[in-house]
Amino acid sequence: MAANPSAPAHPPSAAHDASARELIAARGGRVTRTRVAVLEVLRASHQPLNHDQICSALEGAGEHHDRVTLYRALDWLVEQDIATRVAGSDRAWKFELVRHHGHRHAHFHCQRCGRVLCLEEVEPALCGALPSGFSLAQAELVLHGACADCNAPEAGTEHQACL
Amino acid sequence: MAANPSAPAHPPSAAHDASARELIAARGGRVTRTRVAVLEVLRASHQPLNHDQICSALEGAGEHHDRVTLYRALDWLVEQDIATRVAGSDRAWKFELVRHHGHRHAHFHCQRCGRVLCLEEVEPALCGALPSGFSLAQAELVLHGACADCNAPEAGTEHQACL
DNA sequence: GCACAAATGCTACAATGTTGCACAAATGGC
DNA sequence: GCCATTTGTGCAACATTGTAGCATTTGTGC
Structure with a gap:
């Protein structure tokens, strides 16, 4: 879906105040169950989460999502600059929302x-x-x-x- | 491990001027083919190497070493503060010699x-x-x-x- | 040279991530 | 609201990186 061009394009820093659905749509991506769920999990967390933690969080909420689909949803979020990858202490990536663009922490x-x-x-x-x-x-x-x-x-x- | 107490313990910063064999012996470890070979490869490199690169370097030198043995030799070197682990861009660890102790680069x-x-x-x-x-x-x-x-x-x- | 502990070299396995492909679902046009 | 198209999902299989268990070999001190 070509994001509604009349809507003000959400700047990246808006990740914390636009709804998950709007944020996804603004990037021209399809608003799917998995992307919305993953985005909300990341938003609710104050620390980077690895794939497994995200998966557990979703299962805890009664939602089942395929492992591969999660990877792909996360890849998409990173590609869209909505989320970033952080190298963890083990060899698993952790993901977190981009909340403060241009501010390196x-x-x-x-x-x-x-x-x-x-x-x-x-x-x-x-x-x-x-x-x-x-x-x-x-x-x-x-x-x-x-x-x-x-x-x-x-x-x-x-x-x-x-x- | 009880390093030979009569031998002057090599300080970590000596990694670049003691021979590989001496360095290993000074830590009370056995001087084995694999440890010596791995240490020399690391010493010869000016950049952190991952397990695969070390393995290739050894194969290139005509030496075959088991994958698992390399991991264990590297673990030992890290444990002895002779080498350090660096998180790479992929999920593989990279290893490098500790050359300048106390100097963070x-x-x-x-x-x-x-x-x-x-x-x-x-x-x-x-x-x-x-x-x-x-x-x-x-x-x-x-x-x-x-x-x-x-x-x-x-x-x-x-x-x-x-x- | 011998005995013994440490290290090696297998195999098997676990964790993390990727690829390919058929199927389902989100979107846009009608 | 219905349909066609395109995107995303779900499954199985596979690749890579690293670990565990265990029998065998090797380095060391005597």
């Missing part, structure tokens, strides 16, 4: 509970310059350590805080 | 030729602070873009250089 991977959180307030930066001739399209910063929950006094031994 | 992933390079002169930094309660053990910065080779004038269209 870092990810924090908790080595104790395994969660990956978005650190909205931390932005990747470089000390030093790229070698000449290199051009940069994207930067990906992943911090590894322990999150506040796992760092709570009774949670166990302390960890080194460096950098 | 970033990795550059060329989106055209697929190579991953170590940027010795670029160090990850943060703009903004970690939320309270969080502790940091390690930071991983991966830059995506085009390398100098792929960026050469005749190589094609220009890329945006931002950040």
